[in-house]
Amino acid sequence: MEIRGVRKRFGGTQALAGVDLTLRGGEILGIAGPNGAGKSTLTKILCGEESMDSGEILVDGRPWQPGDLSDPIAIVHQEPQVWTNLTLEENLLVGNEGSRWRAPAAGEEQRRILRSLGVAHLADQPLERCTLAVRQRTEIARALVRSARFFLFDEPNSALTDEESHALFAFMHGLADQGYIVVFISHRLSEMVAHCDRVVVIRDGLPAATLTGDALTETAIAVELVAGQAVRTERRATSRPGDGETSAAEVLAVTGWSDGAGSFRPLDLALRRGDVLAVVGVEGSGGRELVASLGGHRPATGTARLDGAHGTKALRARTSYLSADRQEMLFQHMSVGENLVLRLGRREICGPFARLRRREIQSRSRQMIERYGVRTSGPAQNLSALSGGNQQKVAIAAAMATMPDVLVIEEPTRGVDIGSKAEIYAMLNEFAADGRAVVVFCTEAPEVFEVANRVMVLEGGRIVQELAVRDYDTVDAFAHALALLEGVDTPQDQPSTGLTTLVGPSERTEKSS
CATH class of the missing domain: 3.40.50.300 (P-loop containing nucleotide triphosphate hydrolases)
Structure with a gap:
């Protein structure tokens, strides 16, 4: 797969600024980058979840359109994209519902994958009753049962134990050994070094470096991630809040x-x-x-x-x-400002007759954006346009806003x-x-x-x-x-x-x- 000049903008934010990248079967390609660099945007474009503003994608030298079912891409998201009202097994059968006369049923291949992921005993359980780790393994199973040529893993093991992660990486290596394209996005540098044949570092919407062989080390990736940024280099102070404060209330x-x-x-x-x-x-x-x-x-x-x-x-x-x-903590369809104040009480953001005080909401959200360093074009920007790290800062800031x-x-x-x-x-x-x-x-x-x-x-x-x-x-x-x-x-x-x-x-x- 060749990605040529792919660009994507969200309002005033340039997510991808002309990405050129070659993906090869038989290897695990790692994509690293700071939050907001464009990693997830590129992934969503490849999977047809977002459209690119310009550029082209070639598969085997022929133009290819994301979402083309002839060469499906299977993706395992950082945040599980599953149907929590359905059972684990029913999630695997979405898109293969059978006919009005015959209910779908899992075959031996689906059952084998569930056994290998250690969740076969939960096959008839609604996912709303299951942990986040089980939901992620369900999405991994959904990706594995599809006859896809391209497998994209976006922080897939962030909620998995070490044993579960070992099993996941074994699957990834097995896919690469069979000639599939495997892309792995993660912030865990040790995993990148241990499992990737090649790591591309993306900064500001562009590939900034490619690391392979002996040059592929945690230190080298870390250096590329922070290049051009003002980063605190001092070690965390020995004296911290609460250290030795046995007399504190x-x-x-x-x-x-x-x-x-x-x-x-x-x-x-x-x-x-x-x-x-x-x-x-x-x-x-x-x-x-x-x-x-x-x-x-x-x-x-x-x-x-x-x-x-x-x-x-x-x-x-x-x-x-x-x-x-x-x-579970944020509303993707709402703005950054609305998410920042969503935990506040009526007295703080409402006037007479429970009418929202828009100016107060704008003022409070702007203060929190500045105080907590949320990288956004403003309170009105849709939350879904923010990177994962900035969404996390919004979630934490909203929780702190109530002054618990x-x-x-x-x-x-x-x-x-x-x-x-x-x-x-x-x-x-x-x-x-x-x-x-x-x-x-x-x-x-x-x-x-x-x-x-x-x-x-x-x-x-x-x-x-x-x-x-x-x-x-x-x-x-x-x-x-x-x-x-x-x-x-x-x-x-x-x-x-x-x-x-x-x-x-x-x-x-x-x-x-």
């Missing part, structure tokens, strides 16, 4: 806090003003469920005390919760580039430094090291230990300590990119050879 405390479904056992937890507490643990540890319960979005029993108020009602009223799925005592957030930088990650870390730390507290659920050790001052490690629904980030000089030492607590040993000489190491040096060497 308590803002949240739960006692005998437990989950009726058994996800976590009775536990005691206290948050002080200025705290950024990271809850970590492998999938099934109960960490994700605990965080959701602290945000008032999952039932739990026990005693909750929030700055003098008691009970779960206090949690819902005085916390702001953000799930790992942006689609505690901000509770899952995976604060899932699918976000390096520059936006630093800005989000600063947002969370500034929020805590203002006399509030933050609880985050994270699955990547570098993120925990950057954003938190306290870490609570869960295993089997119990707190196994609490760590102070200030006690560790490097992210590698910190990641190793976490892995040991979770019962997973990681090589000390291997750079750690998450709670566990995805691919060892020998595996990378074998792949390169």
Whole structure:
């Protein structure tokens, strides 16, 4: 496939400025770039979800139109594009509904794929009852059952465990070995290096660099991602909000806090003003469920005390919760400004007879856009035109706008580039430094090291230990300590990119050879 001079503009934003790119079968092509660089726009154009303003695409030397069913492209999105009111199996059969006389049924190939992805036992479950990870695996399964020549993976494993990610990458390598075109978009540089034959870095809507062979390293990709940008290079300060502040006032405390479904056992937890507490643990540890319960979005029993108020009602009223799925927190069809104020109460944005005060909404949203560095043409721009990182900043800013005592957030930088990650870390730390507290659920050790001052490690629904980030000089030492607590040993000489190491040096060497 040859992409020639493809351009796309959204209002005043030039998303693609004339992309030239060649895609070859038999390899995994990585596409990297900061948020807003145009990666997702290019993907949507290839899949026929967006139209290009100009340019052409050739397949086997012949003009090709995105959406042409003769050469379908299968895409696995960063945010799952599935039908949550249908079962997992029914999602696979969309487009192959059979006839009015015979209901469709999954064949052996569909069942084999479901088994290989570890979700065959959930085939008859509506996706609305399933986790985000299951929804993503459903979309992966939908892509695999199609007879496509081109497979595009856009942050496909952002909600998957290490074991699930290994299975996904095995599928990707298998597709490439069979001669298919495989494109992988990710912000996880270690995965790019481990699994891609070639990485193209896109900046400002144009391919800026192509890395292959020995030149394909995490450092080289990182350098290209931030080229031309003003980036904070200093290491995060040793003294952070909440560090050593044992005398700070308590803002949240739960006692005998437990989950009726058994996800976590009775536990005691206290948050002080200025705290950024990271809850970590492998999938099934109960960490994700605990965080959701602290945000008032999952039932739990026990005693909750929030700055003098008691009970779960206090949690819902005085916390702001953000799930790992942006689609659950934002309205893509609404403007940036509307999304920024959507959590505010009637008194703040409404006048007599509940009429919206448009000027107040404009003023507040402009202030938040400037304060939190949201890259947009203005409050009136449609949210869907923003990059993933800027959408995440909108979601966090909207949650902060209500001035809660505690901000509770899952995976604060899932699918976000390096520059936006630093800005989000600063947002969370500034929020805590203002006399509030933050609880985050994270699955990547570098993120925990950057954003938190306290870490609570869960295993089997119990707190196994609490760590102070200030006690560790490097992210590698910190990641190793976490892995040991979770019962997973990681090589000390291997750079750690998450709670566990995805691919060892020998595996990378074998792949390169």
